[in-house]
Amino acid sequence: MKISLVRLAEGLHTLHFVEKLADLGVENLPDLDDKVKIQIDLEKRSPHYFLKNQVQVSGHFACDRCTDEFDRSLTGESRVVFSSDKEMLKMNEADDLHYLAADAKEIDLTNEIRDTVLLAIPMKQLCSDDCRGLCAGCGANLNTETCHCAAPPADLRWEALRKLL
Numbered sequence: 001m002k003i004s005l006v007r008l009a010e011g012l013h014t015l016h017f018v019e020k021l022a023d024l025g026v027e028n029l030p031d032l033d034d035k036v037k038i039q040i041d042l043e044k045r046s047p048h049y050f051l052k053n054q055v056q057v058s059g060h061f062a063c064d065r066c067t068d069e070f071d072r073s074l075t076g077e078s079r080v081v082f083s084s085d086k087e088m089l090k091m092n093e094a095d096d097l098h099y100l101a102a103d104a105k106e107i108d109l110t111n112e113i114r115d116t117v118l119l120a121i122p123m124k125q126l127c128s129d130d131c132r133g134l135c136a137g138c139g140a141n142l143n144t145e146t147c148h149c150a151a152p153p154a155d156l157r158w159e160a161l162r163k164l165l
């Protein structure tokens with residue numbers, strides 16, 4: 001994914017792209033739609049380029065707690081600076097700062113966008129934050145069913161035994 005710098009004016013630009021996951025080097029993620037929507041807010045202040053990258057991709061997931069399937073739109077954001085000013089690069093060791101040749105004709109954002117997409121995927125997939133999951137006893141989906149495992153009926157014989165222990 002490349003941004004052309006040829007004839008790019010100084011100042012703020014908003015750029016839109018739609019990229020395929022495979023073209024970004026993101027593979028083995030069958031849960032995600034193939035298309036990623038990208039908005040780049042780019043500010044050119046020679047010799048620097050300040051970029052804010054926003055990505056949006058839809059996915060189909062299975063809840064880690066209740067196993068229900070659901071669709072969700074994921075969004076992610078990253079910031080990166082490209083500059084041909086070696087002094088600035090030396091002073092600032094933040095890894096979102098990259099050297100760009102003064103006569104560069106384009107910026108390749110493939111790696112930045114790929115990482116932004118990967119970071120947008122939550123470690124845990126939950127259909128909702130308060131998903132109650134499955135009962136460990138009977139497997140009932142506690143979001144939609146009630147079961148009696150959590151409050152077992154009192155068994156008087158066991159009560160009597162417990163008193164002896």
Ligand SMILES: [Zn+2]
Pocket residue numbers: 063064065066067068126127128131132133
């Ligand atoms: Zn769930």
Ligand SMILES: [Zn+2]
Pocket residue numbers: 135136137138139140147148149150
């Ligand atoms: Zn149960």
